[in-house]
Amino acid sequence: MSDGRVATDDSWAPDACTLPTAERPLRLAEFDQLFRDAVRGADRLSAQHLRLDLAGDAQVEEAARDLTARESSCCSFFAFALSRSGPDALTLDVRVPAARVDVLDTLADRAASAAGPR
Template sequence: MDQDTSGDAPGTRLAWADVEACTLPTADRPLRVAEFDDLFTTSLRSIDQSSDTHAHLVLTGDHELAHRARRLSEAETACCSFFTFTISEPQPGHVSLDIDVPPAHADVLTALLDRARAALAAAS
């Protein structure tokens, strides 16, 4: 299931986008991964993974950030219904993004967070 994608950094995978439970057409998956990568690269400030099935991300950006995160989260939930995203905006431009998955999909969350961590490391 894990497939390298051209343009990905060495060692990165589409694992979280290639699970059988995903209904997004295969051709659209690299585009979705790119959307998450862009969100992580431009806005991610911290990651707290409290369990195999839960992570809390802090994002900062412009006044459109919450809308952007909601749109992307809703699109992802539409094709991968096992994801639960909870978004709050404690103040304009500061977004809390909680991600939950059932235990059967903990590996998918891990793969998504691997991409997020890579983006965070590249930004420092």
Template sequence: MSTDRPRAAWAPAACALPTAQRPLREAEFDRLFTTGDVRRPDPTHLRVTLDPTPEVAARAAALAVRETGCCSFFTFAVVASAGQVRLDVTVTGEHVDVLDALQERAGERA
């Protein structure tokens, strides 16, 4: 990541997670996004390939449930197929900037 521009904020005003808990949630995403490929099939859809283990799939699903509890504009799908696990994240058009920031964060970790 370039140091001459600030990291994009991906917790918009619509996020109901208390501000003090946001760094902890970001750290959870960082731990999830340690391997794999990051793709953007379209502006409202992010696809991240994860470690193909049951533990990672379970962590991704648990994190997705908690994240939709505070940021209902996210839709998550954990997909296990052909020995791979991926996380598909979609948002509505007005939250593409949040997905941009999540993609940046995932790209830094993978």
């Protein structure tokens, strides 16, 4: 998304997602907010693995843990792992099975668009 705007539609959400359709734009907005507030960098380690470097304060950690737990409960194909990578830094690893690479592609694009240049 080269214009810096982040789409709010849920057309990318797979059928496997059990989050009610009406709640999907709200969840996307939560991810976008986390990305804007906390993403310091992103690395695509493989087609199925995205690593996000996040600011490491307690509020970011709490928000990321809560959001990823709720997302895992409705989209069980996501595997999230949040770890402290330094005193002021967190790492969020996001993995998906091969059949869901398109969803990870979209998440990576959203992270890059929402975070913008640093």
